[in-house]
Amino acid sequence: MTAKSTTHSSHWGAFTAVVQDDKLVITPFAGDPDPSPILKNFENALNHKVRIATPMVRRGWLENGPGPDERRGSDEYIAISWEEAYALAAGELSRVARAHGPAAVFGGSYGWSSAGRFHHAQSQVHRFLNTTLGGYVRSVNSYSSGAASVILPHIVGDMNEIARRGVSWEEISEHTELLLSFGGLALKNSQVASGGLSEHTERGFIHKAAQRGTKFISVSPLQSDMPDEADAEWLPIRPGTDAALILGLLSVLKANALTDEDFLARYCVGWDKLVAYLQGKEDGLVRDASWAAEICGIDAERIEKLAVELAGKRVMVSVAHALQRAEHGEQPVWLGLVLSAALGQPGLPGGGYGYALGALGHYGKHHNRVSFPALPQGKNGVKDFIPVARIADMLLNPGQEFRYNGQTLRYPEIKLAWWAGGNPFHHHQSLARLRQAFNQLDTLIVHEIAWTATARHADIVLPATMTLEREDVGGAPTDRHLIAMQPVARPFGEAKDDYSIFAELAKRLGREEAFTEGRTARQWLEHLYQQMQEKCEQQHISVPDFSTFWEIGQIPLPQLKDGGRLLRNLRLDPDKHPLPTPSGKIEIFSQTIADFNDADCPGHPVWLEPTQKPDDEHPLFLIANQPATKLHSQLDYGHHSVSLKRDGREVCLMHPQDARVRGIQVGDTVAISNVRGTALASVDISEGIRPGVVQLPTGAWYDPVDPQAARPTCRHGNPNVLTLDVGTSSLAQGCCGQITTVNVARYQGTAPAVKAFEPPVILTR
Template sequence: MNAPPRLAPHSSHWGVFSAGWRDGTLVVEPYAGDPDPNPLLQNFPEALHHRARIAQPMVRRGWLERGPGKDDRRGRDEFIPMEWDKVLDLLAAELARVRDAHGPGAIFGGSYGWSSAGRFHHAQSQVHRFLNTTLGGYVKSVNSYSAGASAVILPHFLGPMDSVARRNVTWEAIVEHTEICVAFGGMALKNSMVASGGVSQHIERRSMKAARERGCDFINISPLRDDLPEEAGAEWLAPVPGTDTALMLGIAHTLLAEGLHDAEFIARYCTGWEAFETYLTGRSDGVPKTAEWAAAICGLPADTIAGLARRMAGKRCLIAMAHSLQRAEHGEQPVWMAGVLAAMLGQHGLPGGGYNYALGSIAHYGKRHNAVPAAALPQGKNGVGAFIPVARISDMLLNPGKPFDYDGQKLTYADIRLVYWAGGNPFHHHQDLNRLRQAFAAVETLVVHEIAWTATARHADIVLPTTMTLEREDIGAAPTDPLMVAMHRIAEPFGQARDDYAIFTDLATRLGRAQEFTEGRDARGWLRHLYEPTRKALAEQGHHAPDFEQFWEEGFLPLPQSEDDGGIIRAFRDDPEGAPLPTRTGKIQLSSETIAGFGYDDCPGHPAWLEPSDAPAAGRPLWLVANQPATRLHSQFDFGGHSSAKKRRGREVMRIHPEDAAPRGIADGDIVRLFNDRGACLATASVSADVRPGVVQLPTGAWYDPEDPQEAKALCVHGNPNVLTRDVGTSRLAQGCTGQLTSVEVEPFTGNLPPIRAFDPPGG
C-alpha cells in the first residue's frame, strides 16, 4: 500500500496548516499545535480553481480603444484578453505618461487590504516598493478601516494604538487576575480567529473558559448576544447601537457620585480631570450624566447601569473595547471614554486590569511578543508627502483640490490621475458603493492585480492575474506568534497568473529601474534575505537557528517569546516620572487642550455624548449593524466552500428579532430587501432573539453584485450592506470609517428573484 503524500506547510491570516493533493483533491489540515483551528481554512480547496479566478491579463475595451480618461462605463464594460508582454508595455507607457506629465503625486497607491500572510509576497508592500523605487513615490493612505478613529485619538490621551492593543493586557494575565471583564462591543471569536501574518495558536476560547472557571465575570455589552462565546458565560447587556459613550458616562457619574472612583490614581497619573468632571456633573451644560440620563439614551435600566458601576469598583476590572464601536459616527468618543473609565477605577497598568483597546478583535492582541524579529519587505522612500485617511478615497477622487481637516491639520486632496491597486477590495471595505462607483469613474486609469473577478477588478482598466498564496513560496511570521512557517508552494499558478513580484520586476525593467526594485534578488533570494535577521537573533540568543535550507526542509521554526511586561502602560504605573506616557503631558489625558484647540464641533476636548445624525427615523426605523463576517476574512474567498455553505439560498444571511420580523410579515428563510435612500440589497432572513429588538445584522463581505450595473442605485442581489452605509468620516479629527452602523427598513422581497452573478467572469 502506497504511503499518503506528504502535506507541505503553509500559513494564512486565519491559521497555520499543511496542504497537499490526495486523489486529485486538495487536502488542508490545520497545524497540530492549534487548540482551536479556524474552519475558514476550508475555503481553500474550492477557491483554488474556481471559475471566479482570472486566467490571463485583461484590458477594458473602452480604455483600450479611447485611451485613458474618465469613464462611467467602468464596472459594465467588456474586457479584452491580452498577452503579458503587450499589456506590460501598455502599462509601463501609461505609468511613464502620468509620471512625466503630472508627477508621482498624481498616482494613488491604494492597495488597502489583508493581502496574504507572507513576509515577502505581501501585495501592498510590493506595490508600494515598486511605486517608490521606480516612479518616485505615490499618494498614500494612513490608518485603517478597522481602527481609523482609534489610531488618531489614542495617542492624544494614552499612547500609540499598538501599545494599547498589542502590548498591554495578555490572555495569560486575564486567566490569572481578572475579576470582571466588561467588553464593550464584545470579543467575538470570529474576529480573533484571524491575524495578519498568520496565527498558529487560537487561545481565546480556552482563555475565556479558564478565566470564567476561576471566577471572572464577563459582561457582553453589544446588540448581538454572540459577541462573546458561550465559554465566557457572559451576561448580555444590549444597549441601543452607538450609545456606548452615554452608557459609560452613566457608569462614570455613578462612580463619582458614590465616591467609588480612585481619586488618588487620578491625581497622580492623569491630567484634565477638572474639565471632564465639569462636563460629567453637568456644570458645563446643565445636564448631569447620571445613570437615569444614560438609561433614556441607551435603552438599559438605570438600576442596571448603576449596578454595573458598583460591580466594577474595587475589583481587578478590565475594560475591553471592540473596533466596531469606533467604526461609527463620533467613533473617537467611546475609545476615549473607555480609557477615562479605566482611570476612574484606578486600573490602568495592573495585570489583567485596566483598558485594552481591541482585545479579541484580532488574534495578535493579548499575546506576548516574540524575542526575535521577523523582517518585512522594505518599501523604500516615498517622495510624495500627500496622503488621505484611508476611508476618504471617494472624497479624494471626486474632489481634487478640496481642503479637508485631519488631526489638527488643514490638508488638500490630491488630483489623482492613476490608481494602482494590488491586494484588497474596496468594494468590501468602503461605504456607499454607488458613490465609490462614481469615484472610480472619475480617474483616467485604474490598474488592479487580482486573483479573482472582484467588483474592484470589474471596474479596472487593466487587470493583471496574480497567484494565490498556495501558488507561491513565502515565509509566514507575526510579531506575537511563536512559530515561523516555511510556506511551500502547494499548487501551480492558475492559468497565466504571475506573482506580484514578477509583474513589478518586468515593469521596473521597462521603466529602467530593475536594479532599484529587485536589488539583484529573485523571489527565493528575497526569502533568504528576509529570514536572516531571525536566524541571526536566534543564534545570538542560543536558540535553534537553522540555515535557510534547513528551515525550509523542517517547515516550522519555534520562536522564543518575551516576558509579559505590560508594555508602556505598566511601566508608567510603576514609575510615572521615570517612564512617562508618550502623550503631550506624559500622563493619561482625561481631557485635551490640544484637541480643544482644534475647534472641532464633532470632537470636543474631552469625551462627550454626541447625537448621531443617522439614527433610525421615519422610512428607515431599524438600526443596521454591518459587522465583520464569520465565514471568511472580510471578502476574501467569498466563493470558497466554507463561505458558500453558510449562505442561505445563495445570499448573505440577515438576522432580525422576532418582534421586528412579525409585523413586517418576515419568516425565517425569506428573501428580504434592505433599503434606505442610498441603496438596497437582498439577503436571506434569519429570525433570531440573539439580536436586540430594533436591530438587524448583516455582515460585510458578500461580493457586490448589482442587478443592473447601469443603474445609479442598482440593487445588490447578493447582500453587500455597503450599498446602504454612509461615506462620511467619524469626525474632523480622525476621518475614520463609519460603516458599522446605519439606519434601514426591511421588507419581504416579492419580485422575480434575480440570479447571483458575483462569481461569474465578466461576459460569462
C-alpha cells in the same frame, strides 16, 4: 500538481496541504487547539471559474484611451498577452508621471492579501512605486481602527502598546475578576491575524477565566459577540450609544465616591473638566444614569448597579473595533480608558484597558523576541496622503480642503490608481459613490486572483497567483511559529506573483536593479531569513539555516511576556516612565485636541448625537459587522463561505418581533434598503439580537443588478451598498461603516439570481 504534503499558512491559521485526485486536502496545524473553519475555503479555491487566467484590458479603455468612464463596472474585457499588458501598464504609468508627476499616482493596495511576509501586496506595490517613480500618494490608518489610531496617541501615547502589547489573555485568565466588554469578544474576529496565526487560544483562555470565577459582561446589540464559554451577562445596548453609557457609569461612580481619586490625580490630567461636564456645570445638563438610559436603552437601575459592581474589583475594560467604526467613534475609545482610570485599574495584573481585545488574533498575545523582517519599501518622495477611508472624497473632490488630526490638508488630483491585494468594494461604504469616484480616474490597474468588484472596475487586470501557488514565509510578531509557506499547486492559467510582475515592469522602466536589488523571490526570502537569523544570534537564540527551516516547514520562536508594560511602568514610577503624551500622563482632557478647535471632537470625551437615527422611513438600525465565514471578502466563493449562504445570498439576523410585524419568516428573502441602495439577503430570526436592530455581515462580493444605478441593488447582500461614507470626525476621518439605518421588507416576487462568482463578458481577438 504535486502530491507532496506541504506546510503553508494563512491569516486564519497554519496548515499542511496536499493535492490528491485533483482535490485539495487541508489539515490544520497540529499544535492549534481551536483551528478556524475558514481553512475550508481553500478547498475549491485553486481552479474556480471566477479565477482570472490571463491579463485583461477593459474594452472601453483600450478603444478610447485613458480617461473618466462611466462604463467601469459593467464593461467587457479583452484577453491580452503579458507582453501587451506590460507595455500598456508601463506606458500608462510613464505617461501619467511625465504629465502630472508621481503625486498623481495613488498606491492603493489596502487589504490583507497573503499572510506571507515577502509577497505582501502592499509592500510590493509601494516598493515598486517608490523605486520607479520616486513616490506616490499614500493612505494612512485602517478601516478597522481609523478613529482609534488617531485618538489613542493623543490620550495615552501609543496605540500599539495598548492594543498589540496590552494585557494578555493569560493574565486575564489568572487575575481578572470582571471583564466589561463594550462590543464583545467574538471569536470570529480573533480567529484571524495579519501574518499568520498558528494557535487559536482565545476560547481556552476565556473558558479558563470563567471557570476560575471571572465575570464577563458584554455590552452589545448582539448576544453572539461573546462566546458561550464566557457565560456572560448580556446588556443589549442601542447601537452607537456606548459613550453615553460610559458617561452614565462615570457619573454614578463619582456621585457615590467610588472613583480612585488618588490614581486620577497622580496618573491622569483633566478629570476635573470631565466631572464638570458630567455634572452639567456649563450647560445645565446632568449626565447621570437616567440621562444615559434614555439614550442607550439600558435601564437606569442596571447602570447604577453595574457602576457599583465595578468598584473594588480587578476590572478589565475592553472596547472593540466596532465601536469606533461609527460617527464620533473616537469618543467610546477615549471613554473606555477614562472608565478604567476612574476605577484605578491601569497597570494592575489583569486589570486596566484593552482597546480591541478579541478583535484580532494578535491582541492579548505575547510578543516574539525576534520577528521576521519586512520587505523594505524605499523612500516615498511624495508628501500627500489621505486617511484610508477618504478615497472616494479624494477622487471626487480633488483640491478640496479637509481636516485631519489638527491639520488642514487638500485632496490631491489622482489620475492613476494601482491596486494589489485588496478589494475596496468590500472595505468602503456607499458603493454607488465609490463606483462614481473610481470612474473619475484616467486609469485603474489591479492585480487580482479573481473577478472581484474591484477587478471588474479596472482598466488593466493583471492575474496574480494566490498564496497556495507561491512560496513565502508566514509569521507575525505575536505568533510563536515561523511557517515555511511551500507551494501547493502550479499557478492558475498565466497568473504571476506580484514581485515577478513588478520586476518585469521595473525592467521596462529602467529601474529593475533598484526594485529587485538583483534578487529573485527565493533569494529575497533567504536574505530576510538571514537578517532574522543574525538578530537571533545577537540574543543567543538558535535557529536553523534557511534550507533546514524550509525542509522541516516550521520553527518555534521564543517570546517575551511584556503585555501591559506601558501603563504598568507608568504606575511603577510616572517620573521615570512617563507616557509619550504632552503631560506624560493619561489625558482625560487633551489641550492638544482642544486647540485643534474641531467641534466634532472637543478636548475631553463627550456624547455627540449621530446624524443617523431611526425614523419612520428607516426604523431599524443595521449592524454591518465582520463575517464569520471568511476574512473580509477573501475567498467568498470558498466552500465554507458558500455553505453558510442561503440561495446564494448572505444571511441577515432579525429579532422575532421585528420580523413578525413585517410578515417575515426564516428563509425569506428581504430587501434591506435606504436612500443609498438596497441589499437582498436571506433571513434568520433570533432573540439574540436587540429589537429594532438587523445584522448583515460584510464580505459578500458586490453584485449589483444594474452597476450604473444611482441607488443600486446588490442581489448578493453586501451591506456597504447601504452604509454612509463620512468620516468619524475631523480628528481621525475614520470609516463609519458599522452602523446605519434601514427599512426591511419581504421581497415580493422572484428574487434575481446571484451572479457574483460569474466572470464578466470576455472577448477574444
